[in-house]
Amino acid sequence: MSKTTTFKQVKDKAEKGYQDWLNSEPIRIIVGAGTCGRAAGADAVIATLMEELERRQIKADITRVGCIGLCYLEPLVDVVKQGKPRVSYGNVTPNSVSKIIDGYIVGDDPQSDMLLGTIGDQTLDGVARLFDSPVLKPQVRIATRNCGFVDPEDINQYIARGGYTGLDNALKMTPEQVIEEVSKSGLRGRGGGGAPTGWKWNMCRQAAGDKKYIICNADEGDPGAFMDRSVLESDPHTVLEGMLIGAYAMGATDGYIYCRAEYPQAITRLQQAIAQMEEYGLVGDNILDSGFNFHLKIKEGAGAFVCGEETALMMSIEGNRGMPRPRPPFPAQSGLWGYPSNINNVETWANVSAIMEKGGDWYGSYGTEKSKGTKTFALAGKVNCTGLIEVPMGTSLHEIVFDIGGGILDGKKFKAVQTGGPSGGFIPADQDYLTADYESLAAAGSIMGSGAMVVMDEETCAVDMARYFLTFTQSESCGKCVPCRVGTREMLGILTRVCAGNGVPEDIDRLSQLCETVKKGSLCGLGGTAPNPVLTSMKNFRNEYDAHINEGKCPSLACASLISFYVDPAKCKACMICARNCPNDAIKGGKKMIHVIDQDKCIKCGVCLEKCPAKFSAIVKLSGETLDVPDEPVAIGEA
Amino acid sequence: MIKITVDGKEIEVQKGLSVLDVARELGIDIPNLCHHRDLERYAACRVCLVEVVGARGPMPACVTQVGEGMVINTRTEEIENVRRVVLELMLSEHYGDCVAPCKTACPAGIDIQGQIALIADGRYEESLIRIKESNPLPLVCGRVCPRFCEQKCRRNLLEGPVGINMLKRFVADYDMDSGNPYTPNLKAPTGKKVAVVGGGPAGLAAAYYLVQDGHTVDIYEAHPKLGGMLRYGIPEYRLPEAVLDKEIEGITKLCGEVKTGAKLGTDFTIDSLKEDGYDSIFVAIGAQVGQSMRVNGEDAPGVLVGIDFLRNVVMGNDTGLGKKVAVVGGGNTAMDAARTALRTGADEVTVVYRRSRAEMPANAEEVEQAEEEGVKFVFLASPVGIREADGRVNSMACIKMELGEPDASGRRSPVPIEGSTYEMDLDTVISAIGQAVDRSVLEKSTNIALDRRGCTEIDAETMLTCCEGVFSGGDCTTGPATAVAAIGAGKRAATYIDMYLSGKEVVAQDKPYICSKGELTDIREEDYRDVPTQARVEQTAMSPEVRVRNFYEIELGLTEDQAREEARRCLECGCQDTYECKLRQYASEYKVDDSRYGAREYLALREKDVQNFLHRDYNKCITCGQCVRMCQEVRGAGAVAFINRGSATVVGTAFGHTLEEAGCQFCAACVDACPTGALMDDKNRWREMPDSTVATICPYCGVGCQLNIEVKNNKIIRSVPDDNGPANLGQACVKGRFGLTFVHDENKLKTPLIKKDGKFTEATWDEALDLVASKFASYGGSQFAAISSAKATNEDNYVMQKFARGVMHTNSIDHCARL
Structure with a gap:
């Protein structure tokens, strides 16, 4: 096929390829093999699957898909038998693969303790639909619509599911009409800033320049965030299609995907996807015979968090040290190499392709008045169902934590949720009625950010968490402006001191003043938002700061310097289990002698607490108080 | 043009300008530390933040362009707070000494680093002048100063402090022996008259600086001679009277009348002085009354007061000293009394002190020397009674003491051990337990408010008493202290008296911010690890056997060689950039508190070194x-860059290369751009202020760079490219920047040399030119070609080609720097 071709030709070719694939084998096995799946053991599961199928002489196609979002259930193995719905199994291990093969592939009984449900409209008797589960039912998947459904390495599957229709639609419109459509959708920047996408595009469209660039920001770096990686790994074409549409709308001829080198699978998938686009005439000169030219390059970033900031990102592409520069001029006026440029984040681009496929009005029907559409979140922390979720804007935090997230791990108490990663803030449990949208999170002192959402339980110390986030921002500051470079170091110093029990009452004032200066005085958003975890934790958990400083006590029993472990002499049965497991030989005791922890040797690892049999529960963890115990082991009953 | 409002003033300005540009035009000072005319706007230092009404937060003035109707406030409370915190954050990682710790420790504030550098350079007169700018009594202090400076000397971290005081004495003696001692220039007479009451060190210092300001100063002294405690309290063997006389004479010859034997309260009062037409009065009567021991029998004959005893020795009076002497007390007066007793006939002298040796307030050297001379010491004992027999003291009862809890002074206070009383046989007791101000004199002759101890109450900074135009200072304000403290007080008083006499409101002057590395104990050893060790020079002193029975001066001073050697030990702690440092300027202006941030324990020491002409100390x-950008954007060398991320970000060369390996051209554009003392010329590590600046064109090549040559004492001390030089716009190369001071090189060729018989011999210019002409004469036309040196200026080149064409008849001419 010649490279210059129409969308109809492309679509026909893809459909044919897709059908050929569907019919290639009677049985198709779909394995979640994104980075999350592989981390959970998907590669070993696939290897065993292949072995076992081979051994049984069963012919089946094994497809590696990306992440469907149920990270806590990985590795996921789905089976599609001809004429039957897709049946999904979770937490599959190499040892349990045979059970699925024997039970459902050889036999015809889908039931198993690994069975999650069916996927798709078709049903199977006695099997629930997976998407009716409380985790998935509230979700609306737009940016992640294909994740876990298409083989990310096969452009045909993407096109067969409606891919590149949005581009075709766009190319039939004028660039201004495309911008109008995007504006109508109400889409706002999903990287965290929340600038209206249509407005931003229009600025770039209007800017004078011989050349224009568009950039996809795939430098996702917040601790706890993996939305962009997931989308790139699971469905690269949705992002690339969005970029094509954007380039057409803004009149850009060149584009960059700035992706961190720590995402090798995402980079491989993008490279493969671009090669396929070239083959289908979807990138390069005269795309889809429309006269529209667009060239795309991948730029690997070295992993500096600040390179997610648009001006630093451009500096990095230009080959300089990634340091932000003052705005104005904004990238739309003078960006990459001085040309008008537009930067949008992975998720924004992923939404664009859907918007141009289904229309701005359709997209705008989701979400709230000011925050339209859906938002992905990386739900992590002390929650039962961790994973990548996508919900309409305006979904309450309570619903996210308790329905989608399945509540707090081990039945502990919900304490707070941290949104926006190191740039965001803590929202305490009693405000979980707040909704996930730009305005409501900002009002609570946090930010939407790119979508990291870390759930904390009662055992998470607010001061320690703030310290943790500061450790990150402090070391990721680019070092250019003083408030960020030095101010975050000072804040971290104070927080470290407080967590170690060495805080002084003046530290609170000092922290407040530093927060204010760093927030107001920093050059870019990294510094400007770095104080948020401190500010919100001081606002909502001030009592914890006071307890650390004034009483030398960590109420959450989390800060190692402030906690002590004791063996309760009344409960100890002298079983020696704790002593044997202590990594630092800090527990003294013998047969029939109650055990005593040497407080000078104890490294506060908590292994004793974990290992002491539940029926004894003799280990006590305390902060700010002590337990009366003998200095040396004594016979049981004598203490 | 657009209309904007800056600090409430509506003005018209050109569109496209930055807020900083506009403020500059309006004369509004907005601090900035990363902005440079020649560099792209950077907005990193964040001290130029201003309020733009309607903006989301403070905006950096350097990059914010003015827009129609913009309302800008450059100094709101919020802005000042942010700037202050930002400056404090900067200072938290700015590790260095603005001012050398010796200078800050000196009560007179002598520029010790300058004093020493000048000695190292052999410029003794200048060194003396530098000292006399702060201390008019270097002959005295060079002998008797307790040397607070040396205690703080950073060299204590190595082999011991620089001999600052010996060096001071060296230049003071050098000046005294020169036959033409230095006399300061006096300003035109103001017609104002000042009475200095008390001719001790405080009064003399005040007089010395007041006369220089053009005021007439009369000195009133109760004793027959001037000098106060210097004369009547310090024995001859430490401070020869002849030396003191010379020093005092140098001051009195500038003054009006010196009225000795005129005692306040007896011969005149403050009011009478005012009636006599004095515009201002400085009361510096000292603290010269010996304090009572408060023990029974104190009135017995043979019980002497230390200070009176010393005075009587000086005045040649009968002292009433016996043979077996006990001196009570542990201060310098006690040591002086004990050693003077040995020299005036006592056979045995014992010092009785109620604490232990470690707590003695006397200088350790004084104690050592006394011991060498045979003075005995009884520690932890205190007199409780004195017995008299045959009309003279014959024994003293003492009780043994032990040390208890530390008192307010931090010294452990002595506690008597009950039942431990014992007797000492003796015939003389000299009490030297302290002195006080003569309260009655002040009470009857002045209205000056006095404190509990009878000391004059003054404003701590301006030294003004409660009486109009009356200032006070020295021991009579502080209680007995040191000569150098009194000198410092006198000098400070002169400043404020001059302010008063000029009709200005007497208000405390702002003190500039001083960044310090901290106390010696705060400094990590590795900070001075790379300094080569060099032992302290010791001055010659007379041996105890020789000196004990006479009053000859004990310490004999340094030789010139010794002085220069010792001067080279100075670590030059004070920053060369002190007077030009923008960080310091803003830190002073915003009254920062540099202790609020920056726990130094987590600050790693950074690199400091000297490479070719550049002195780098990244701790500052x-x-x-600015250096990184200047090197990259303007010079195109890119020798230095940022390394690391976060708070570990530092400037340095790639892979730890030397500057040369990294491509540095040593043009020092970075030094000129550096707003602090982190980058300095190594040529001029101790910064001298030039007498004058001479604009010139660099003689090195034909480019024609405009340079400003800083000159001091007719010598080039530095060359700085002119910011507005049309050819160079503030830039110069290594030659223009550093290649000019060679003119002072001792090996510089001053006469032509002609090679005769294989040897260069001196010749006249005519001989040399004749020789060249005779050699040239044998060539001509195409045999001859001329090429000029890259060093040739345009004028040189013009003459050269004229000569080649006109005289040598050749067109084969070139210039090796031709583009």
Whole structure:
């Protein structure tokens, strides 16, 4: 096929390829093999699957898909038998693969303790639909619509599911009409800033320049965030299609995907996807015979968090040290190499392709008045169902934590949720009625950010968490402006001191003043938002700061310097289990002698607490108080 | 043109300008530390933040362009707070000494680093002048100063402090022996008259500086001669009277009348002085009354007061000293009394002190020397009674003491041990337990408010008493202290008296911010690890056997060689950039508190070194990036860059290369751009202020760079490219920047040399030119070609080609720097 071709030709070719694939084998096995799946053991599961199928002489196609979002259930193995719905199994291990093969592939009984449900409209008797589960039912998947459904390495599957229709639609419109459509959708920047996408595009469209660039920001770096990686790994074409549409709308001829080198699978998938686009005439000169030219390059970033900031990102592409520069001029006026440029984040681009496929009005029907559409979140922390979720804007935090997230791990108490990663803030449990949208999170002192959402339980110390986030921002500051470079170091110093029990009452004032200066005085958003975890934790958990400083006590029993472990002499049965497991030989005791922890040797690892049999529960963890115990082991009953 | 409002003033300005540009035009000072005319706007230092009404937060003035109707406030409370915290944050990682710790420790504030550098350079007169700018009594202090400076000397971290005081004495003696001692220039007479009451060190210092300001100063002294405690309290063997006389004479010859034997309260009062037409009065009567021991029998004959005993020795009076002497007390007066007793006939002298040796307030050297001379010491004992027999003291009862809890002074206070009383046989007791101000004199002759101890109450900074135009200072304000403290007080009083006499409101002057590395104990050893060790020079002193029975001066001073050797030990702690440092300027202006941030324990020491002409100390770097950008954007060398991320970000060369390996051209554009003392010329590590600046064109090549040559004492001390030089716009190369001071090189060729018989011999210019002409004469036309040196200026080149064409008849002419 010649490279210059129409969308109809492309679509026909893809459909044919897709059908050929569907019919290639009677049985198709779909394995979640994104980075999350592989981390959970998907590669070993696939290897065993292949072995076992081979051994049984069963012919089946094994497809590696990306992440469907149920990270806590990985590795996921789905089976599609001809004429039957897709049946999904979770937490599959190499040892349990045979059970699925024997039970459902050889036999015809889908039931198993690994069975999650069916996927798709078709049903199977006695099997629930997976998407009716409380985790998935509230979700609306737009940016992640294909994740876990298409083989990310096969452009045909993407096109067969409606891919590149949005581009075709766009190319039939004028660039201004495309911008109008995007504006109508109400889409706002999903990287965290929340600038209206249509407005931003229009600025770039209007800017004078011989050349224009568009950039996809795939430098996702917040601790706890993996939305962009997931989308790139699971469905690269949705992002690339969005970029094509954007380039057409803004009149850009060149584009960059700035992706961190720590995402090798995402980079491989993008490279493969671009090669396929070239083959289908979807990138390069005269795309889809429309006269529209667009060239795309991948730029690997070295992993500096600040390179997610648009001006630093451009500096990095230009080959300089990634340091932000003052705005104005904004990238739309003078960006990459001085040309008008537009930067949008992975998720924004992923939404664009859907918007141009289904229309701005359709997209705008989701979400709230000011925050339209859906938002992905990386739900992590002390929650039962961790994973990548996508919900309409305006979904309450309570619903996210308790329905989608399945509540707090081990039945502990919900304490707070941290949104926006190191740039965001803590929202305490009693405000979980707040909704996930730009305005409501900002009002609570946090930010939407790119979508990291870390759930904390009662055992998470607010001061320690703030310290943790500061450790990150402090070391990721680019070092250019003083408030960020030095101010975050000072804040971290104070927080470290407080967590170690060495805080002084003046530290609170000092922290407040530093927060204010760093927030107001920093050059870019990294510094400007770095104080948020401190500010919100001081606002909502001030009592914890006071307890650390004034009483030398960590109420959450989390800060190692402030906690002590004791063996309760009344409960100890002298079983020696704790002593044997202590990594630092800090527990003294013998047969029939109650055990005593040497407080000078104890490294506060908590292994004793974990290992002491539940029926004894003799280990006590305390902060700010002590337990009366003998200095040396004594016979049981004598203490 | 657009209309904007800056600090409430509506003005018209050109569109496109930055807020900083506009403020500059309006004369509004907005601090900035990363902005440079020649560099792209950077906005990193964040001290130029201003309020733009309607903006989301403070905006950096350097990059914010003015727009129609913009309302800008440059100094709101919020803005000042942010700037202050930002400056404090910068200072938290700015590790260095603005001012050398010896200078801050000196009560007179002598520029000790300058004093020493000048000695190292052999410029003794200048060194003396530098000292006399702060201390008019270097002959005295060079002998008797307790040397607070040396205690703080950073060299204590190595082999011991620089001999600052010996060096001071060296230049003071050098000046005294020169036959033409230095006399300061006096300003035109103001017609104002000042009475200095008390001719001790405080009064003399005040007089010395007041006369220089053009005021007439009369000195009133109760004793027959001037000098106060210097004369009547310090024995001859430490401070020869002849030396003191010379020093005092140098001051009195500038003054009006010196009225000795005129005692306040007896011969005149403050009011009478005012009636006599004095415009201002400085009361510096000292603290010269010996304090009572408060023990029974104190009135017995043979019980002497230390200070009176010393005075009587000086005045040649009968002292009433016996043979077996006990001196009570542990201060310098006690040591002086004990050693003077040995020299005036006592056979045995014992010092009785109620604490232990470690707590003695006397200088350790004084104690050592006394011991060498045979003075005995009884520690932890205190007199409780004195017995008299045959009309003279014959024994003293003492009780043994032990040390208890530390008192307010931090010294452990002595506690008597009950039942431990014992007797000492003796015939003389000299009490030297302290002195006080003569309260009655002040009460009957002045209205000056006095404190509990009878000392004059003054404003701590301006030294003004409660009486109009009356200032006070020295021991009569502080209680007995040191000569150098009194001198410092006198000098400070002169400043404020001059302010008063000029009709200005007497208000405390702002003290500039001083960044310090801290106390010696705060400094990590590795900070001075790379300094080569060099032992302290010791001055010659007379041996105890020789000196004990006479009053000859004990310490004999340094030789010139010794002085120069010792001067080279100075670590030059004070920053060369002190007077030009923008960080210091803003820190002073915003009254920062540099202790609020920056727990130094987590600050790693950074690199410091000297490479070719550049002295780098990144401990002072504030990471403004001007050097990095200057090197890259303007010079195109890119020798230095930012390294690391976060708070570990530092400036340095790639892979730890030397500057040369990294491509540095040593043009020092970075030094000129550096707003702090992190980058300095190594040529001029101790910064001298030039007498004058001479504009010139660099003689090195034909480019024609305009340079400003800083000159001091007719010598080039520095060359700085002119910011507005049309050819160079503030830039110069290594030659223009550093290649000019060679003119002072001792090996510089001053006469032509002609090679005769294989040897260069001196010749006249005519001989040399004749020789060249005779050699040239044998060539001509195409045999001859001329090429000029890259060093040739345009004028040189013009003459050269004229000569080649006109005289040598050749067109084969070139210039090796031709483009």
